[in-house]
Amino acid sequence: MMKEIAEQPEALRRTLKAERAHAEEFKGLARARNFRLIVLVARGTSDNAAQFGRYLFELTTGIPVSLAAPSVHTLYHAHLNLRDALVVGISQSGEGTDINRVLASARRQGAYTVGITNEARSTTAHVVEDVFLVRAGKQHSVAATKTYTGQLMVLYLLASALSPQITLGAISEIPHRVRETLRLSGEVRELVERYRYMRQCVVVGRGINYANAYELALKLMETCYVVAERFSSADFLHGPIALIERDFPVLIFMPPGKTFRDLSRLADRLRMLRAETVVISSAGVRLPASTRAIRVPGLLPEIYTPIPYIVPGQLFAAHLAAVKGLDPDKPRSLQIVTRTV
């Protein structure tokens, strides 16, 4: 896992280089098709990438987005009217049975289908009309890291084809930012000692970093066996905050931008409840009082923060697994390809 985390700058650069011309071509098709709806289909870590895509596309393209419920297609065999829809399936292995069935069925129902996968010869790559490849190299660890950020990168490329708000110039900065952020590794390793006996926690994000809350929680569940809840700050205040008592750990993604004020208020509230808070934010930003802060180097527009911001989360999970004496590459009860319908 640690090795694959470290490979990310190179993997992202490779993906960007290999698929940017493809994204340019996709522009023409998108214009001609005039999509009215975007449907994202995925499971597990890829579903967290889809959650990111949901915000990215709605914020930049004005096209409403739906995260597909696979069982609607695979168990209930419902027929949806998907004319004028762009349906994007995301699967690291390309062998998620349910994802592939939804893509095949969406294609029959009139959608234009795109696949995002790490495996060029996979079923996903064959079932869709157009495939974007994540060039992350073979994933060996069961805990996905470089494929998650690779999927986010491809989603940025797709968004750049659908909206002038996302530019290739800005995307090209990301691999370098990830490299800088990897330097936090030593600091995070020292920090996680404190959480050696943490058995449960909450991870909070909002807007474009909401998906990262899901992804960090999933990494903590898979690799550290911590019962990690994930919420948007607004959903959290609508009930689950009742969980919080003195010392309860809450990890918060808090980039500067549109969600900052809202998340700061939550951090203040948590301080009053005497919770333990770990804030992931950017260097130089004035933060509310928190127990610990992890400072991502440099300042990026909020929309481009999710890839660098998940890196300290990945480091946190990988180091914490080590401190707990667990092997993050082989979580109990899991295989790298999970087949569900």
Added chain:
Amino acid sequence: MMKEIAEQPEALRRTLKAERAHAEEFKGLARARNFRLIVLVARGTSDNAAQFGRYLFELTTGIPVSLAAPSVHTLYHAHLNLRDALVVGISQSGEGTDINRVLASARRQGAYTVGITNEARSTTAHVVEDVFLVRAGKQHSVAATKTYTGQLMVLYLLASALSPQITLGAISEIPHRVRETLRLSGEVRELVERYRYMRQCVVVGRGINYANAYELALKLMETCYVVAERFSSADFLHGPIALIERDFPVLIFMPPGKTFRDLSRLADRLRMLRAETVVISSAGVRLPASTRAIRVPGLLPEIYTPIPYIVPGQLFAAHLAAVKGLDPDKPRSLQIVTRTV
């Protein structure tokens, strides 16, 4: 909370009686408008009702559904193309600031807006073009129960206007089923003694009962301060199952129907991991081996199970709070109306 749980048969009957003609009228409008997309907007318990609506509408109407991300509108001020969309806002109090802002903004963006609320004079009721009232009577407990099932009832009524698959005859059976199910109260009270010291658990549902997994988990978090994760069985197998060790409690909604085989397989897998399982299913159905089973009386087509099936969940949470010596009506850190943007 217990009083409001018990009021549900009457509240559901009242809502059904008061709004069925309205649903009939809505048919004509729906035909004329020819909706291409349904967007559901909600927070907290109402968002769990929206999750139910998502499956209900996709399964019966063939119209794709999107669960809105409020921050897209309220913090980022994005403009979505919502022409030909039906946008349904769900809010018990009708005073959720974010929900009302999304509804107002959706209306400006060309959508037809409907509100579902318990309060006729609320902001939600004024901001939308058409309002369906949940006649649950005043909600006093912070933990929503009768308003949740009332919202589900209204969603059935809306679905009956959009699809011949949902019939008023079948919906009319539901209040009686809820009355029968309430008889489980004594049995559930005895059962929860076993979970006096439960601090964390997982709740699993799939398809049309996926929303109930969210709702039961939320009730356990709010009223019992149990860290309760919620997953579909498929998502659970894609990572979080690594959490499961001997004695870890997993509550499973397992109605007979399309999702039964999938959930049974999960229960078998959990037995191999020596987890503690509590299965909520129908009387007379042959179940996989589980630690405990709660049997909902009678047999209903799967699509009509969610309202009766949440009742044992509500009873479980209310009794467990009592056994833990907590007041479920006034969870710490919560008010009945939560304002977020």
